[in-house]
Amino acid sequence: MAGARYRDIADDLARRIGEGEFAAGERLPTEEQLMAGYDNASRNTVREAVKILKSRGLVQTTQGRGTFVLEGTVPTTVTLVSLPLPSGGGDAARRFDARLEDHAFESTDPRVEIQRSSPGVAAALALPEGSRVVLRHQERFVDGRPWSLQTTYYPMEYVTRGADRLLDDEEIPEGVFAYLKETLGLEQVAHRDRVTARPPDANETAFFSLHDTGGVVIVHDRVGYDPGRTPIRCTCTVYPADRNQLDLVIGAVPPSPWAPGRAASR
Amino acid sequence: MAGARYRDIADDLARRIGEGEFAAGERLPTEEQLMAGYDNASRNTVREAVKILKSRGLVQTTQGRGTFVLEGTVPTTVTLVSLPLPSGGGDAARRFDARLEDHAFESTDPRVEIQRSSPGVAAALALPEGSRVVLRHQERFVDGRPWSLQTTYYPMEYVTRGADRLLDDEEIPEGVFAYLKETLGLEQVAHRDRVTARPPDANETAFFSLHDTGGVVIVHDRVGYDPGRTPIRCTCTVYPADRNQLDLVIGAVPPSPWAPGRAASR
DNA sequence: AATGATTTGTTCGTATGTATT
DNA sequence: AAATACATACGAACAAATCAT
Numbered sequence: 033m034a035g036a037r038y039r040d041i042a043d044d045l046a047r048r049i050g051e052g053e054f055a056a057g058e059r060l061p062t063e064e065q066l067m068a069g070y071d072n073a074s075r076n077t078v079r080e081a082v083k084i085l086k087s088r089g090l091v092q093t094t095q096g097r098g099t100f101v102l103e104g105t106v107p108t109t110v111t112l113v114s115l116p117l118p119s120g121g122g123d124a125a126r127r128f129d130a131r132l133e134d135h136a137f138e139s140t141d142p143r144v145e146i147q148r149s150s151p152g153v154a155a156a157l158a159l160p161e162g163s164r165v166v167l168r169h170q171e172r173f174v175d176g177r178p179w180s181l182q183t184t185y186y187p188m189e190y191v192t193r194g195a196d197r198l199l200d201d202e203e204i205p206e207g208v209f210a211y212l213k214e215t216l217g218l219e220q221v222a223h224r225d226r227v228t229a230r231p232p233d234a235n236e237t238a239f240f241s242l243h244d245t246g247g248v249v250i251v252h253d254r255v256g257y258d259p260g261r262t263p264i265r266c267t268c269t270v271y272p273a274d275r276n277q278l279d280l281v282i283g284a285v286p287p288s289p290w291a292p293g294r295a296a297s298r
Numbered sequence: 299m300a301g302a303r304y305r306d307i308a309d310d311l312a313r314r315i316g317e318g319e320f321a322a323g324e325r326l327p328t329e330e331q332l333m334a335g336y337d338n339a340s341r342n343t344v345r346e347a348v349k350i351l352k353s354r355g356l357v358q359t360t361q362g363r364g365t366f367v368l369e370g371t372v373p374t375t376v377t378l379v380s381l382p383l384p385s386g387g388g389d390a391a392r393r394f395d396a397r398l399e400d401h402a403f404e405s406t407d408p409r410v411e412i413q414r415s416s417p418g419v420a421a422a423l424a425l426p427e428g429s430r431v432v433l434r435h436q437e438r439f440v441d442g443r444p445w446s447l448q449t450t451y452y453p454m455e456y457v458t459r460g461a462d463r464l465l466d467d468e469e470i471p472e473g474v475f476a477y478l479k480e481t482l483g484l485e486q487v488a489h490r491d492r493v494t495a496r497p498p499d500a501n502e503t504a505f506f507s508l509h510d511t512g513g514v515v516i517v518h519d520r521v522g523y524d525p526g527r528t529p530i531r532c533t534c535t536v537y538p539a540d541r542n543q544l545d546l547v548i549g550a551v552p553p554s555p556w557a558p559g560r561a562a563s564r
Numbered sequence: 565a566a567t568g569a570t571t572t573g574t575t576c577g578t579a580t581g582t583a584t585t
Numbered sequence: 586a587a588a589t590a591c592a593t594a595c596g597a598a599c600a601a602a603t604c605a606t
Binding site: 083084087107112113115156158221223224226228229231232234244246249250253257259261263274276277278279280281282283286289290 | 305309312349350353354355373375378379381418421424487488489490491492493494495496497498499500510511514515519521523525527529539540542543544545546547548549550551552554555556
């Protein structure tokens with residue numbers, strides 16, 4: 033027992049969970065029982081240990097019920113890129129939208145705002161910092177569960193050049209791609225994506241029903257370009273990491289090889 | 299105040315940090331001062347609040363020194379895929395290795411093991427579950443700092459077919475790609491990638507010097523295929539999310555548009 | 565180099581609130 | 586309504602790391 037007591041207890045419990053002593057979905061001993069089981073450690077010490085397990089996503093606690101070992105949920109797969117190499121690609125629509133397979137999804141009508149561009153958005157869209165951008169924000173659901181938050185930024189100039197439906201508080205039925213091509217002749221033929229992950233902020237914690245501590249979100253930023261390498265738009269999508277994975281396919285590959293669970297734990 | 303006291307304090311402190319009252323790198327008020335500032339809340343309550351800020355990656359605490367607002371570190375960019383579309387691709391080497399730009403990196407000599415394949419690895423490599431695989435594990439560093447953990451799995455069959463240097467406890471100078479092509483005629487022409495994120499386990503927490511609570515790792519799994527769609531190998535790389543981002547480039551795009559910081563916070 | 569003050573880390577005890585069974 | 590179990594909150598003591606003197 034090298035370190036702090038609560039950390040030792042956490043490690044021991046993690047080990048016992050890993051060894052199957054407490055199966056997925058099962059209830060852990062109560063705080064009272066853990067106190068007894070660990071040499072009459074105080075309740076606070078035991079609770080500190082359980083907090084670590086929560087922050088590692090191993091268990092979940094519910095007031096009045098107990099502490100439960102989380103079962104690995106089957107993540108939803110979002111395909112960022114799917115590129116059969118030889119020909120250079122199937123249809124463009126499949127190429128340039130992050131796709132969600134085998135799930136119906138709903139989303140709120142967009143909330144539309146006009147903002148002065150932040151440094152990040154300005155750089156992405158190659159606009160002067162502080163220039164106006166149109167922002168369309170949607171909350172998206174899968175099976176009624178909160179699934180992702182998406183914000184797309186367009187240069188305000190598009191609106192003044194005729195794409196005024198960008199300001200509508202409604203989905204554009206034919207899709208923004210088709211609409212921009214129709215009205216402005218813009219065509220997205222390339223994109224650059226950035227994927228990061230971080231703890232959620234307060235908004236995201238609330239929307240995705242994550243815990244105070246221990247949640248993780250994946251952030252996917254995409255900038256789309258026209259043939260002249262001019263940025264067209266910039267999209268930021270936030271996913272809760274516990275129920276999503278991102279997929280890339282480059283070249284000819286067989287159907288998904290991913291087995292449930294992780295490929296490797298260390 | 300609506301919720302729990304420690305949560306209210308955390309939200310208030312997060313707001314004050316966001317508004318610049320406490321700048322990046324600056325020290326937050328001591329626990330004693332926070333107690334006084336929040337209606338004589340108890341020390342434990344204040345500490346609970348600070349824990350939330352830690353788990354959100356907003357602050358870092360150091361025993362004996364204080365609590366400090368974290369400055370956004372410039373992340374290292376790993377390019378997973380870079381594909382100029384028109385031609386179908388530049389050179390293969392650039393296409394099929396996750397690249398790290400503008401940084402020299404070192405890695406330990408591989409630790410080599412022979413294991414029975416887990417369900418995940420078996421599925422990825424299209425082998426019967428429990429069949430033998432060779433596992434090469436490396437710890438990788440950038441600027442002397444721990445940067446990523448990588449494990450690559452090969453079917454044991456490769457060794458018996460002549461690629462016995464896979465078992466060497468050393469790097470293969472010409473690269474495993476070249477070696478496998480040379481000895482077995484294997485050529486990786488396609489790959490499927492999966493990106494997920496999760497809290498670190500105990501090993502990762504230690505190696506990357508993350509905190510008990512609040513750390514995030516990005517997991518990048520890649521399965522490489524030969525022209526016959528047969529899996530060749532499977533690689534699992536784990537990055538600490540606080541200092542890494544993954545990049546994808548599809549088509550002709552200008553040089554990196556990412557500005558420091560996030561494209562969008564909500 | 566040693567000391568003491570400051571500041572966060574760990575552990576315990578206790579009481580009360582709230583959701584579930 | 587009662588018992589169970591986790592959540593919140595306070596108080597206190599000592600440990601360990603850091604910093605100024």
